[in-house]
Amino acid sequence: MEIKQSLFQQIKSIIATAKDRAIRSVDSERMLMYWQIGKVIFEEEQQGKDRAEYGKHLLKSISDEFQPQFGTGFSVRQLERNRQFYRTFPIASALRTQFSWTHYKILLSIDNQDKREFYIAETDKNNWKARQLERQINSQLFERLLLSNDVKAVLAVARAEKPPSDAKEIIKDPMILEFLGLRRDAAYYEKDLETSIITHLHDFLLEIGNGFSFVARQKRIHLDGDEFFIDLVFYNRLLQCFVIIEIKTAKLKHEDIGQLQMYVNYYDRFEKQDFENPTIGILLCADKNDAVVKITLPENNKTIIASKYRLYLPTEQQLIEEVKFIVNS
Structure with missing residues (x-):
């Protein structure tokens, strides 16, 4: 039988x-x-x-x-x-x-109350396993979000007390991509980095922020006979908008921003529905000059974000130095 x-x-x-x-x-x-x-x-x-x-x-x-x-x-x-x-x-x-004892052991290692409350809220909301919680703490998630936000705003979004009103409230700069397993001293083509991101898509979604879902890779668009390919397209349900990511494995140039702006404009005019918010573009680059980014973009810009990526976990001191640099620039 x-x-x-x-x-x-x-x-x-x-x-x-x-x-x-x-x-x-x-x-x-x-x-x-x-x-x-x-x-x-x-x-x-x-x-x-x-x-x-x-x-x-x-x-x-x-x-x-x-x-x-x-x-x-x-x-x-x-x-x-x-x-x-x-x-x-x-x-x-x-x-x-829903928290294990391992979760609480990790949380007890955090001295700052605001920081601990943030990770409690994020773990609860995202159902992080203890390993994921530890990785987010080690990658300085709280501190990275504070680079462009204040503590109250970060905590309010984490606790779901208010929806994010600005992409910078959930998108980090820098992004930490140590899970890709790439050597930081090697040169990579954009295609190599893109392929590795797709291979580790679950971890990448966890890193780029809350509410993201994958839509397309190498999205082809036609403009009056010319063909263009967008590296990665996501959708964010919290921001209710498309999010386009262009990868640059070299230092960001002002023409890269123009290229991404064209893709954002295309999505706003041909893909976005009336009920959706304007498309956001992220330039994921190996390095950037923040002054060049600021002067290239309009003063009221809220749709184009340049974010450095790192292929290793930063130390707390490295992040402190980056905060000082941004504040003083």
Whole structure:
């Protein structure tokens, strides 16, 4: 008697779902246990006269008592993290069940409250896995958005308290493309970079911002007998507009901006519907002169954005230097 493969697939799906629920349930209980232990430690600590000294003694005593029986979950370092967990998130009912303990460990490493709130909101909204959250923090996402926005605007968009009204509220400069796996000291043709982006499309969508979906690659357009090819076309549901990306693996030139402006004009006149907002163009370039970009574009420009790409994760100091340069330029 032949058994349908679809039946096997259904059973496998049920098993996988049950395993996933069990893992999440165990992780949730562990997270609540750490929070409760942190609460007990914090409340006991407040009773000591010399709290700093008493706290060290308390953690050492608890670790000596429980670590031999329960393992590294009761190391002094873990007990310190439990205490920090309770102090940072003092309301147990407010803990997000969709976050794993790994999520919270990563969030606890962030000292700045605004920055932490931003990543909480973005993780919640985008359903980031812990690995994705860690990558966004390491790529300085919060700081990159602050290059052209203020903290209140960044947090409001992240919390969905207001829709983005300007492309710069969700599009980063620079963009970090370390996931492409390309050597930063090598020269690439635009086609090579474009192909690598398509190969890693999921990661690229995560990097360029919220609400993007892929539309076309090498989109062909005809203008009175002449043929042109647009590198990449996306659509952003938050901004309700098409987003055209042109790739330049060399330093941006003013004629590149003119070329992209032509593509944006084409989409506005022949592709955009009446209910949609004006098309946005992004020049993804290896390097740029911000003064040239500013003087080439109209003063009220909101549709053309020049964004540098990097093939490696920047250090915090590198980003600070870039902020200083932009502010002073």
